[in-house]
Amino acid sequence: xxxxxxxxxxxxxxxxxxxLPALLAVLAIMGFPLVYLVWMSLHRWSMVGFDPPRFxxxxxxxxxxxxxxxxxxxxxxxxxxxxxxxxxxxxxxGIALLMHERFPGRALCRALLILPMVATPAAMGLVWVIMLxxxxxxxRYLLGAVGIAQPPLWLADPDLVVPTLVAxxxxxxxxxxxxxxxxxxxxxxxxxxEAALVDGASALQRFRYLTLPMMMSTLMVAAMLxxxxxxxxxxxxxxxxGGGPGHLSETVNLYNYLAALSYDKIGxxxxxxxxxxxxxxLCTLALIKLRRPSW
Amino acid sequence: xVSRRQRRALGFGIAGWGVAFALVSPFLWMVLGSLKKTVDxxxxxxxxxxxxxLDNYRQVLADNAFLRYTLNSTVVxxxxxxxxxxxxxxxxxxxxxxxxxxxxxxxxxxRMAPGIAFLIPLFxxxxxxxLVGSFASLIASHLIFTLxxxxxxxxxxxxxxPVEIEKAALIDGCSLPxxxxxxxxxxxAQGIAATGVLxxxxxxxxxxxALVLANEDTKTLPVAVLGYIGYNSIQWxxxxxxxxxxxxxxLLLALCVQRYIVRGLxxxxxxx
Numbered sequence: 001x002x003x004x005x006x007x008x009x010x011x012x013x014x015x016x017x018x019x020l021p022a023l024l025a026v027l028a029i030m031g032f033p034l035v036y037l038v039w040m041s042l043h044r045w046s047m048v049g050f051d052p053p054r055f056x057x058x059x060x061x062x063x064x065x066x067x068x069x070x071x072x073x074x075x076x077x078x079x080x081x082x083x084x085x086x087x088x089x090x091x092x093x094g095i096a097l098l099m100h101e102r103f104p105g106r107a108l109c110r111a112l113l114i115l116p117m118v119a120t121p122a123a124m125g126l127v128w129v130i131m132l133x134x135x136x137x138x139x140r141y142l143l144g145a146v147g148i149a150q151p152p153l154w155l156a157d158p159d160l161v162v163p164t165l166v167a168x169x170x171x172x173x174x175x176x177x178x179x180x181x182x183x184x185x186x187x188x189x190x191x192x193x194e195a196a197l198v199d200g201a202s203a204l205q206r207f208r209y210l211t212l213p214m215m216m217s218t219l220m221v222a223a224m225l226x227x228x229x230x231x232x233x234x235x236x237x238x239x240x241x242g243g244g245p246g247h248l249s250e251t252v253n254l255y256n257y258l259a260a261l262s263y264d265k266i267g268x269x270x271x272x273x274x275x276x277x278x279x280x281x282l283c284t285l286a287l288i289k290l291r292r293p294s295w
Numbered sequence: 296x297v298s299r300r301q302r303r304a305l306g307f308g309i310a311g312w313g314v315a316f317a318l319v320s321p322f323l324w325m326v327l328g329s330l331k332k333t334v335d336x337x338x339x340x341x342x343x344x345x346x347x348x349l350d351n352y353r354q355v356l357a358d359n360a361f362l363r364y365t366l367n368s369t370v371v372x373x374x375x376x377x378x379x380x381x382x383x384x385x386x387x388x389x390x391x392x393x394x395x396x397x398x399x400x401x402x403x404x405x406r407m408a409p410g411i412a413f414l415i416p417l418f419x420x421x422x423x424x425x426l427v428g429s430f431a432s433l434i435a436s437h438l439i440f441t442l443x444x445x446x447x448x449x450x451x452x453x454x455x456x457p458v459e460i461e462k463a464a465l466i467d468g469c470s471l472p473x474x475x476x477x478x479x480x481x482x483x484a485q486g487i488a489a490t491g492v493l494x495x496x497x498x499x500x501x502x503x504x505a506l507v508l509a510n511e512d513t514k515t516l517p518v519a520v521l522g523y524i525g526y527n528s529i530q531w532x533x534x535x536x537x538x539x540x541x542x543x544x545x546l547l548l549a550l551c552v553q554r555y556i557v558r559g560l561x562x563x564x565x566x567x
Contacts, residue, residue, distance in 0.1 A: 015393040018385035018389040018475070021385065021386075025438060026442065029417070029436065029438055030404075030405060033412075033413045033417050033420070036416035036419075037412055040416065095314055098307060099311060101304075101311070103308035105308065105311075106311060108315075109311050111553050115319060115322065116321075117556075118500070118545055119500075119545060120499065120538075120541050120542050121517075123517065123520050126523070126524060126534055127324070127534075129524070130531060130535070136336070136337065138341050140339075180557060235517075238503075256411050257506075261415070261507055266419065269411075273412040274412070276409050280407045280408070
């Protein structure tokens with residue numbers, strides 16, 4: 001294809017022209033704002049009031065190191081991510097193994113898996129608030145039905161608010177992990193499994209020594225997607241708890257939004273956004289590196 | 296006589312359907328709740344059998360604001376989707392056939408960047424341009440995710456088109472834009488539709504961008520639904536009805552393109 005084009009014209013700029021509009025759009029809505037963001041992070045910047053932005057060098061970043069609310073949110077965000085991965089990956093793989101088996105209605109079951117991840121998170125977050133209501137919620141009723149008479153307050157419980165939010169997030173996104181794993185399972189070669197069956201390997205052995213190692217790279221892809229989104233978690237936290245009780249469920253992204261746009265500390269918020277971006281990038285790259293040696 | 300194989304299928308069937316039911320049950324509870332009167336809502340233990348009412352839907356739809364927000368969401372999502380396709384398809388073609396890898400790096404960056412990193416500068420820029428609260432600012436900002444999504448998806452669909460057809464057309468004197476319009480677009484029509492649906496869903500569901508950039512007149516549904524939760528009272532029935540009205544179209548759309556959803560997600564991660 002390329003050689004045809006090159007033979008017709010000496011240097012064909014058409015491909016560049018084709019991607020030019022997209023490139024210009026990317027520059028306008030992403031490239032320039034990012035440069036502007038770096039510039040903002042070096043200033044004390046407020047939208048209200050009459051003080052023009054004042055250059056303060058890296059002072060915003062120095063402040064971050066002493067901001068307990070930021071540090072708390074940072075640790076919590078990692079906690080969200082760890083809990084999210086620890087729940088999503090095993091559950092997702094488990095569901096995928098189940099949906100890999102043949103049973104009546106399997107196609108429909110698989111189709112239903114996509115629903116939680118495409119439903120509007122803000123709306124579903126509120127539906128979950130109603131379901132988790134400590135007095136009238138269906139969750140309290142179901143737990144009561146299995147003998148747990150005094151269930152916790154979920155979103156109002158300082159120790160349980162993060163795990164509860166992770167559970168709602170897991171409801172939305174574990175099916176995505178499962179669907180990725182289903183695709184991975186379908187692509188596995190069948191010969192090793194047939195050989196293992198002939199050799200009399202148990203189901204557990206086949207999982208431990210064949211499925212799991214061969215699924216590692218698929219799981220890494222799923223882990224990468226989940227890490228990118230868990231580190232940036234904000235929607236359901238905003239609508240379900242607003243970061244509360246206190247700041248006990250506040251993520252970096254939520255604090256970032258509040259600092260920049262509610263408290264009007266634009267420069268400081270820009271600094272947080274850059275740090276968050278760097279963290280997402282480092283974690284994603286670390287996972288990509290981790291994926292290489294194993295395969 | 297039930298064979299071992301059949302018993303196995305039955306066991307997996309029960310487990311599989313159990314998982315599917317558990318995942319779908321919040322939607323069922325939402326729809327059920329939207330049909331309840333307040334008195335049924337305040338009952339504990341929760342009632343499963345009751346006289347259904349459409350009052351909640353009537354109240355939500357009688358509120359002009361809700362229709363207004365629905366229109367806003369539709370305008371923004373349609374705008375961001377169409378603009379994304381218009382800009383993204385030619386770029387995807389160049390990427391698929393001529394390996395302009397620089398764009399790929401940009402796309403991965405876009406996938407990793409937190410939305411707030413773009414929102415803070417965009418908010419200040421739009422404020423200076425007096426565009427905060429305008430549809431233009433919302434559509435432009437939603438391009439931040441619809442454009443990468445479009446390019447990611449379309450590269451895959453275009454690569455699946457046999458290159459010989461294009462070579463033949465080029466040799467017959469068809470121009471490159473002609474190839475794109477007369478060969479690529481018709482042959483990937485299904486892919487374009489799937490991509491469009493996914494971009495529409497992403498835009499429809501987006502919360503943070505509208506929270507920052509919309510005003511009372513241009514607010515989209517995910518932000519508006521917060522209005523049903525007050526400081527002390529939750530309008531349970533109305534909230535459930537509104538949530539049903541917001542999510543149902545998305546769920547139906549998603550079921551139409553189900554086989555592309557994972558492909559888009561996986562391909563995106565691997566290509567980057």
